[in-house]
Amino acid sequence: MLDDIVKEFLVESYENLDQLDKDLMALEDAPDDRNRLSSIFRTIHTIKGTSGFLAFPKLEHITHVGENLLVLLRDGALRLNADITSGLLTMVDAVRSILGNIDSTGVEGDEAYEELVARLGRLKEKDPAPPAPVASPSDKTEIEVEKVIRELSGEVAAAVQQLSAPPKKSARAPRAKGKAAAKNSEIHVNVPAPVIAETPVIADTPVIDEPADHTDLEHATAAMAPASAVKREARSSSDSSGDGTDRNTSVADSSVRIDVHLLDKLMNLVGELVLARNQIMQFSQGLEDAALAAASQRINLITTELQEGVMKTRMQPIRNAWSKLPRVVRDLSISCGKQVQVKMDGAETELDKTILEAIKDPLTHIVRNSVDHGIETAEVRRKAGKPPEGTLLLRAYHEGGQVNIEIADDGAGISVDRVRQKAVEKGMVTAEQAAAMSDREAIQLILLPGFSTAAKVTNVSGRGVGMDVVKTNVEKIGGTLDIHSTVGKGTTLRIKIPLTLAIVPALIVTCEDDRYCIPQVSLLELVRLEGSRARTDIELMHSVPVYRLRGQLLPLVFLDEELKLRPHRTDAERRCSDIVNIVVLQAEDRQFGLVVDHINDTQEIVVKPLGLHLKSLSTYAGSTIMGDGTVSLILDVLGIAQQSHVLGINGTRNMIDNSSSHGEHARNGDSWLIVDPLDGTRAAIPLSTIARLEEIRTDSIEKTGRQQVVQYRGQIMPLISLNEFGQVEPDEHGSISLVVFNDGHRNVGVVVGRIVDIVSESNEPIHEGTGDTRIIAGRVTRIVNLEQIAMNA
Amino acid sequence: MSMPGSPSMQTQNSFCTFRVGTMYLGVEVHRVQEVIRAQRMTRVPGAPDVVRGLMNLRGQIVTALDMRRRLGLEETESKEPQMNVVVRTPDGPVSLLVNEIGDVIVVDRTQFEAPPETLQGIHRELIGGSYKLQGRLLLVLNLDAAVRLAA
Numbered sequence: 001m002l003d004d005i006v007k008e009f010l011v012e013s014y015e016n017l018d019q020l021d022k023d024l025m026a027l028e029d030a031p032d033d034r035n036r037l038s039s040i041f042r043t044i045h046t047i048k049g050t051s052g053f054l055a056f057p058k059l060e061h062i063t064h065v066g067e068n069l070l071v072l073l074r075d076g077a078l079r080l081n082a083d084i085t086s087g088l089l090t091m092v093d094a095v096r097s098i099l100g101n102i103d104s105t106g107v108e109g110d111e112a113y114e115e116l117v118a119r120l121g122r123l124k125e126k127d128p129a130p131p132a133p134v135a136s137p138s139d140k141t142e143i144e145v146e147k148v149i150r151e152l153s154g155e156v157a158a159a160v161q162q163l164s165a166p167p168k169k170s171a172r173a174p175r176a177k178g179k180a181a182a183k184n185s186e187i188h189v190n191v192p193a194p195v196i197a198e199t200p201v202i203a204d205t206p207v208i209d210e211p212a213d214h215t216d217l218e219h220a221t222a223a224m225a226p227a228s229a230v231k232r233e234a235r236s237s238s239d240s241s242g243d244g245t246d247r248n249t250s251v252a253d254s255s256v257r258i259d260v261h262l263l264d265k266l267m268n269l270v271g272e273l274v275l276a277r278n279q280i281m282q283f284s285q286g287l288e289d290a291a292l293a294a295a296s297q298r299i300n301l302i303t304t305e306l307q308e309g310v311m312k313t314r315m316q317p318i319r320n321a322w323s324k325l326p327r328v329v330r331d332l333s334i335s336c337g338k339q340v341q342v343k344m345d346g347a348e349t350e351l352d353k354t355i356l357e358a359i360k361d362p363l364t365h366i367v368r369n370s371v372d373h374g375i376e377t378a379e380v381r382r383k384a385g386k387p388p389e390g391t392l393l394l395r396a397y398h399e400g401g402q403v404n405i406e407i408a409d410d411g412a413g414i415s416v417d418r419v420r421q422k423a424v425e426k427g428m429v430t431a432e433q434a435a436a437m438s439d440r441e442a443i444q445l446i447l448l449p450g451f452s453t454a455a456k457v458t459n460v461s462g463r464g465v466g467m468d469v470v471k472t473n474v475e476k477i478g479g480t481l482d483i484h485s486t487v488g489k490g491t492t493l494r495i496k497i498p499l500t501l502a503i504v505p506a507l508i509v510t511c512e513d514d515r516y517c518i519p520q521v522s523l524l525e526l527v528r529l530e531g532s533r534a535r536t537d538i539e540l541m542h543s544v545p546v547y548r549l550r551g552q553l554l555p556l557v558f559l560d561e562e563l564k565l566r567p568h569r570t571d572a573e574r575r576c577s578d579i580v581n582i583v584v585l586q587a588e589d590r591q592f593g594l595v596v597d598h599i600n601d602t603q604e605i606v607v608k609p610l611g612l613h614l615k616s617l618s619t620y621a622g623s624t625i626m627g628d629g630t631v632s633l634i635l636d637v638l639g640i641a642q643q644s645h646v647l648g649i650n651g652t653r654n655m656i657d658n659s660s661s662h663g664e665h666a667r668n669g670d671s672w673l674i675v676d677p678l679d680g681t682r683a684a685i686p687l688s689t690i691a692r693l694e695e696i697r698t699d700s701i702e703k704t705g706r707q708q709v710v711q712y713r714g715q716i717m718p719l720i721s722l723n724e725f726g727q728v729e730p731d732e733h734g735s736i737s738l739v740v741f742n743d744g745h746r747n748v749g750v751v752v753g754r755i756v757d758i759v760s761e762s763n764e765p766i767h768e769g770t771g772d773t774r775i776i777a778g779r780v781t782r783i784v785n786l787e788q789i790a791m792n793a
Numbered sequence: 794m795s796m797p798g799s800p801s802m803q804t805q806n807s808f809c810t811f812r813v814g815t816m817y818l819g820v821e822v823h824r825v826q827e828v829i830r831a832q833r834m835t836r837v838p839g840a841p842d843v844v845r846g847l848m849n850l851r852g853q854i855v856t857a858l859d860m861r862r863r864l865g866l867e868e869t870e871s872k873e874p875q876m877n878v879v880v881r882t883p884d885g886p887v888s889l890l891v892n893e894i895g896d897v898i899v900v901d902r903t904q905f906e907a908p909p910e911t912l913q914g915i916h917r918e919l920i921g922g923s924y925k926l927q928g929r930l931l932l933v934l935n936l937d938a939a940v941r942l943a944a
Contacts, residue, residue, distance in 0.1 A: 268851075268852065268853060270852075274852060514835065514836065563838035563839060564838060564839060565838050608853075608854050610854075610856075611847075611854070611855070611856040611884065611885065611887070612856075612884045612885075613840070613841065613843075613844050613856050613858070613887075613940075613942050614837055614840055614844065614856065617837070617839050617840060619838075619839055620837070623835075623847055623854050625849050625852065625854065629833075629849050630833055630835060630849065631835040631846075631847040631848060631849050631854050632835060633835065633837060633847075
């Protein structure tokens, strides 16, 4: 029985301590934030009280000394400074370590913490600050809040009950909607939390004794607004605090702690329910019994909602993994003598609980590295013309079924040449290999075990252990790690991790009668070759099949061959196929075409990790259960690209360049799209500036004002004609050829008349002409700068 | 199946028995989650030979291992092992594909004997010993070794 109480105390205290770290650091930026001071005071007071009750004298003593110091701070007799903050943080650490001892051994441990107690005592003495005004506005707010709280608590409790009912959603509700609903209910649910948590503690402070003079509810509600505004302001004044504030204090009241294993079990049960539901649905369709059909329809809806609900319980905002980092950065930057500011963006991005746990350590490591090696000292930064305070930006966002986490610093960056040099010195690669590597490949060398470019080994990092561990940990959860760095500007590490359990849109393809899923993140487009084109358009480049996609050679990978379901096709076999389906995929910065038997459709699939026996197969990212209950494998596009050597591990550059770079002018040797704008002239567009080629029907053109537009991928795309009269003319089939240009923000459609040819400089003589004209293939040709045209649109 | 009073708990063991090829094998009954008939399998190209495929066990994806291939037995009968003995492992359930399911039997610990030195190779690794039953030997499958495939 007592054990349970102690356990409860430990869990709650850990949470409170995390909050304390944040609060203390937020307080450093705004030392007069009395709300925060009170909250810190209350936390310590609670721990003190409970430890006294549970007979942990050491804990009680330390927190008591801390509390004394906090009283002075709260009453304005003492003003917070860096020394006091450090002292209080040390106290938090001491409390944490005692709690750790209690957790593991049941007793407080041997350490006496006399030094700490003495230090806290000394801090109490010196530097008395001018007393703060007695009735500061924040006091008043507090009174009002308290009052409001009392009056509202009943009201709110009722509202909470309403809100905590699961939000109604349609069966295939998009995730965003679900999240919004979750957010709403969270906000509301959290409202009463500080109420109940605060009331008993505040009750013994003098503030509350003042008579309440507003009693009506409306007024109270109005008063609540400024209070929350104050809170928000306090929060925004320090990005580091995040808005975990409400969350942690609210735990006791608005949420129930649940064992993750129980959730796993629920998840499995829901899975079973889904399948039973499917069977019932099938069964009821065969019976044509209206009552049964109605009942099974209801079961269908409820099951879907239940499934979503249970899945959502496992999702947590990434804030939970980030919350410790500001403290890490603070301690580290002080010990390195640097100034570092932490910024967070997208802290509400949700991730599965297990993944969140798995990335905590890698994140801490990366952040330590950034502060230790990346960000320079204030003088160095000033000399380099940068603000003395370095910035560490943590960013998270969803992108096509994956979560991207970026850790960016504006520090010194990584010198690729030094990485090369170091790798050669350490014998990791030969000098020739190093020279042959692209910068992108070379920078990845720092992820190898035993690599360190740090000039000197510090006690924080630089011993050459670490980045490889980070990489392994990230890859263990199916993620990828990517580094971008510019010398002098900073380094950005990007972790891409899948949302397991989350629903991922995928393309379903068939290969040798089995269905496979391709996550749509990597999907660029689909190409279908029929009839004679299927036989002739796949060319061989020294036994490697390629396809000319808008003038660029696209290496082809045959899925059945790659999966070793059949031997490699001979050239003759390749020539007798009637239909070729090419799925154009993006793997890192390369593109390749995956040839499959059939392309079925797109579906939302639930990613399930592969069992132990299959983890080592790089071809698969996981498995899923299809609508009919069969298991399908999810292809790992990156793995396939590596296995088929589309992505060279080192050295061998691939034959295709990324053609999606926007607005770049054609370099020598580039390809040109030759068009006939139907006005008797010729024009050439550098292929590298074209996002896509499209053909549209004349009747799909609409008008806004004078501008001709079409609906394109859910957006309105303006049309501009290359024709000297600015006219949009259909060709003989009533269709219009477009070149789509993307300037990074929007698409612009350039009507090109008729597409004549694609030429590349290597096989067509191109002569310099005057101005922006050239002689290409024997004709005077105008060179079109899409970027310029788009600017006029 | 149900165990009698506590004293016998010490000396008796329950085994789920099955046949793979010519071998009469047993797995401790508490390691067995369930026994099910042939299921639809999804093959996994590129996987080790022993992995017959993936199956959907009430929403959970379970890897099925062909015990005949695992034990390196010759294909004496035309039919591949079809019955699923789903066992619990620390990494989740795994299905063992066997030819035929036997009874759950209770054996006495005193009947147990470690394998003789002459048992060599893969069988030495996978068979933890045998119970001397009337008329035949029940070979105890070393489950942890059986589901662990060489990487």
